[in-house]
Amino acid sequence: MADVRIERITKQFGQAIAVNDLSLHVRDHEFVSLLGPSGCGKTTTMRCVAGLERPDAGQIFIGERDVTTLLPRDRDVALVFQSYALYPHMTTRNNIGYPLRLRGMDKPKRDAAVEETAMMFGIDELLERFPRQLSGGQQQRVALSRAVVRQPRAFLMDEPLSNIDALLRVTMRAELKRLQQQLGITTIFVTHDQVEALTLSDRIVVMEFGTVQQVGKPLEIYRQPANLFVARFVGSPPMNFFEGELRSEAGETVFVSDMLRVPVVAPRHAPANRVTLGVRPESLTVESAPSDGATRAKIALLEPLGYETIVHATIGSDVVRSRVADGEDLAVDQDVWLRIGSELLFDTQSGVLLS
Numbered sequence: 001m002a003d004v005r006i007e008r009i010t011k012q013f014g015q016a017i018a019v020n021d022l023s024l025h026v027r028d029h030e031f032v033s034l035l036g037p038s039g040c041g042k043t044t045t046m047r048c049v050a051g052l053e054r055p056d057a058g059q060i061f062i063g064e065r066d067v068t069t070l071l072p073r074d075r076d077v078a079l080v081f082q083s084y085a086l087y088p089h090m091t092t093r094n095n096i097g098y099p100l101r102l103r104g105m106d107k108p109k110r111d112a113a114v115e116e117t118a119m120m121f122g123i124d125e126l127l128e129r130f131p132r133q134l135s136g137g138q139q140q141r142v143a144l145s146r147a148v149v150r151q152p153r154a155f156l157m158d159e160p161l162s163n164i165d166a167l168l169r170v171t172m173r174a175e176l177k178r179l180q181q182q183l184g185i186t187t188i189f190v191t192h193d194q195v196e197a198l199t200l201s202d203r204i205v206v207m208e209f210g211t212v213q214q215v216g217k218p219l220e221i222y223r224q225p226a227n228l229f230v231a232r233f234v235g236s237p238p239m240n241f242f243e244g245e246l247r248s249e250a251g252e253t254v255f256v257s258d259m260l261r262v263p264v265v266a267p268r269h270a271p272a273n274r275v276t277l278g279v280r281p282e283s284l285t286v287e288s289a290p291s292d293g294a295t296r297a298k299i300a301l302l303e304p305l306g307y308e309t310i311v312h313a314t315i316g317s318d319v320v321r322s323r324v325a326d327g328e329d330l331a332v333d334q335d336v337w338l339r340i341g342s343e344l345l346f347d348t349q350s351g352v353l354l355s
């Protein structure tokens with residue numbers, strides 16, 4: 001096992017810069033997710049670490065070794081991709097045992113290792129079946145078992161759960177987490193599913209345009225997004241944003257926009273420009289009667305989810321979203337009053353978090 005250090009790598013395809021001067025240190029035993037929209041360079045970064053792409057600049061270290069120019073097979077990392085690429089003519093047993101056979105391990109030892117791993121993934125009953133006789137989720141478990149059985153120095157997983165149905169995905173997610181805790185193998189995990197990233201990771205790397213926007217623990221990313229991009233990308237339903245300015249009134253700092261007047265905690269660095277107030281849907285309370293400091297709104301849409309209801313309300317021409325635990329008494333077109341519990345302030349122009 002080992003840490004993985006990516007130092008200032010850049011990868012270009014023609015004119016397009018897929019990865020732009022990206023650095024990242026994944027510690028030994030750590031589970032790190034690369035999260036970002038389609039095309040932001042997640043797969044390319046991963047392929048560079050695996051040795052399937054050669055970066056135009058920068059270096060990659062696995063443990064103490066500079067692997068930048070090594071062939072994939074000399075890096076001792078295990079890859080699991082979205083399409084699991086099992087060998088169709090091999091049974092589960094032989095698929096999982098294949099990397100061990102390549103290494104020259106004898107059959108009894110190989111079988112023992114395969115059976116132990118298969119047990120861990122709950123596929124020990126399926127060892128004599130061929131891939132075509134397995135469901136998508138079972139095939140994915142075989143692919144993961146094949147990666148695990150080698151005890152690689154690091155795992156690289158590129159959206160390994162994206163081809164399986166929603167229910168199984170949730171099960172596999174928990175299984176992956178348990179596995180990672182049990183084995184402690186350094187893992188880089190690519191996803192554009194924020195729930196996956198938040199639930200699985202020790203740390204999350206949020207990317208845009210081939211660059212790192214923020215690296216942090218899941219709750220840091222959620223609670224203290226470094227900029228508007230991260231704030232918009234993480235959280236569902238997304239954070240609500242209001243554009244306005246800060247004013248000093250009677251010793252208090254107040255955020256003022258066309259529709260809102262909210263006392264806020266003064267940011268350390270007072271901005272010269274306009275500011276954007278960000279409020280998570282769970283920090284926006286819906287009240288049915290007016291009171292001091294609450295803003296009038298009208299309910300436009302209700303989305304009951306069972307455990308909560310997402311309330312879409314209009315303030316002037318803005319639509320805001322709130323999550324409420326109990327939405328039974330609310331109705332569309334009803335007038336309500338919204339109260340902001342906690343907020344974040346961003347510099348509108350640069351997007352940087354101010355508070």
Ligand SMILES: Nc1ncnc2c1ncn2[C@@H]1O[C@H](COP(=O)(O)OP(=O)(O)OP(=O)(O)O)[C@@H](O)[C@H]1O
Nearest residue numbers: 013016017018037038039040041042043044045192
């Ligand atoms: N072999 C290639 N040739 C040309 N352009 C490429 C190649 N591979 C990737 N790109 C481009 O590089 C950029 C980053 O692609 P990459 O596959 O790394 O994105 P991603 O973050 O994995 O996206 P997704 O979430 O859709 O998988 C994209 O603009 C893509 O079109």
Ligand SMILES: [Mg+2]
Nearest residue numbers: 042043044158
């Ligand atoms: Mg990709």
